[in-house]
Amino acid sequence: MRSLFYIASFLAVIGLAYWAYYENYRTQAAIAHAETLEREIAENRQRLRVLNAEWAYQNRPDRLRELAEINFDRLGLVPLKASQFGRIDQVPYPPSELDGLIDLSKSVDVSSGEEPL
């Protein structure tokens, strides 16, 4: 009986030791994985920053102004002026959707009773 108890506790110690060891390694693996991910995030953020900087550099007002001047013939961009503001009633109504679908100008009046020529 006693030896059975000894064997059981011995096995329990071995089992627990194995479990602790296993968990430790799992934790370390998880930390290593997290670190890899963080490094990736950092790299991506860094890339994002570079791209943002590039975007800001490409969109700097000096360059846009120059581009607007170079392409003036095609685009005709000028600084925003007060006269470009308008009231809502100055906007024309969009052309009706029915326009163009049925051409009423050359229609034949069938109610008049005359024979079409």
Add this chain to the structure above:
Amino acid sequence: MIRTPLRPLARILEARGKGENPDAIERENIRLRHEEMRDRDRRRAEGRLLVLGVMFFAAFALIGGRMGVLAHSEPAEPRASAAGADILAQRADIVDRNGRILATNFDTHSLYAQPQMMIEPERAAEALVKIFPDLKHERLVTDFTGKRKFLWIKKKISPEQKQAVHDIGEPGLLFGPREMRLYPNGRLAAHVLGGAGFGREGVHAAEVIGVAGIEKFYDTRLRDPAHGHKPLELSLDLTIQAATERVLLGGMNIMNAKGAAAVLMDVHTGEVISIASLPDFDPNDRPSPLLTGYAGDSPLFNRAVQGVYELGSAFKIFAVAQAIELGIVNENTIIDTTPPMRVGGFPIGEFNRKNYGLITASEVIVQSSNRGTGRIALEVGAKRQKDFLESLGFFEPTPLEIIEAQGGQPLLPPRWTDLSTVTISYGHGLSSSPLHLAAGYAALANGGRYVKPTLLKQNAPQQGLRVMSPETAAASVRMLRRVVSSGTASLGEVPGYSVGGKTGTADKPRPSGGGYYDDKVIATFAAVFPSNDPKYVLIVTLDEPVETSGDEPRRTAGWTAVPIAAEIIARVAPLLGLRPEIEPRNLPDITQVAQ
């Protein structure tokens, strides 16, 4: 093993036969057996000692080896869990009010040399000079062949330069990672941003520290890793800042001025939407400060904030507004502006020796009469004038969030005499920066509250200290409007927007202290728009402008600063989202004759 008997029968019998003592045989055998036992014990003890020795040696070797490894390797924090938010600790970005980048970071490399590792120092020096033409060949050769063990060659190099240096193939040339501050918009808002440099430098990293402007003012905030991912949001608007600088530069060149400054400020929140000072510089490559000459001539000098000037007649509105507030005058009170007027023994004159006669207080502002404002200021008195100007912030440097703002200490008269009262009422004898004037005009424009100019984006109007009643403020803005519609600033009319403002032309004092120049002025125009519901105040200041399109050179603000301000307003008002409006005009032939 075969145990030898102590008394072997054969030998005993033999010994007995010979008459010898058989005990001797037994003793001999015991002796032999003891010797054998002793040898065996010895061997075993020696073996144990050896094992023990090996174990101790191994243990000490392990400890020693570990200590060596620890001493040699980079220290690392022991951690139980993965790191938190600050994955990439970098200096925070600076963005404008719409989130467009004004300052960010860029990864680059520094170049350093370890001459003792060099194989062909002279060839390396030669190749380096080809890549970096600003390096001196002889200097590099002496450094590389001398006793130095380490030297920096370049603090920041581009990827192309790095590759070129790499291609030299010299093992003594090494690269360290560097983070550099990048201002993608170049010169834009240079004086606000200031610039950044390296603090403590190591091979693997270097501190980026702000050296001027908002970079220095908020250095701790920008470097704090807890805020690294949160950009610093400024009140500036990139587009409006660019338009302002562009127009101001063009205007400065047309008016032949040596410097110019402009401040555009929201009158309710105190946000500075654009602030420009010319000449400017590129914060990516900040020039070194002037060692000789007048610091105010350096491009680093911020005229809008650091430059304190006598801003001239633009101050007149404060004297009249205060008199209205105190009930001394109203807009239609008749003021006697006829000469002579002497205060403290000094005659007070008008521009071009004019005589406006008896005019209303409103006309005093519209015509810009020195004697008129002087008489009103005398009624107000020195004490009350002083308190009023102090409440408008004219006694302290502006609280703007750039490090240079502390240098904009206004110059006040040492003794506030009656003469000072009169001269200050028309803007002489008290020097302040254009930003001070903007804050003062903002108080007139927003209904009478002092707002602190700020560079940080605000979400709500400032509830500043009330310095005058809304009625007084409204009357002041009406007078300012009349200055533009029928007074000295008639070139300030902008189609679609009603502009109010006051010009100021002040002679520049001689630096040696001997009075004023005859032909050098500071021309200022302080504008408020739209004047029927003021939202913004714009100050334009030109240093030594002269307009030469007419028969004789014209230097007054009405001819120089006002057209520039009008152009700036015409450009930025649509960008600010202000809807153009035709204000109900006062017809010129209907005038109020009596009240």
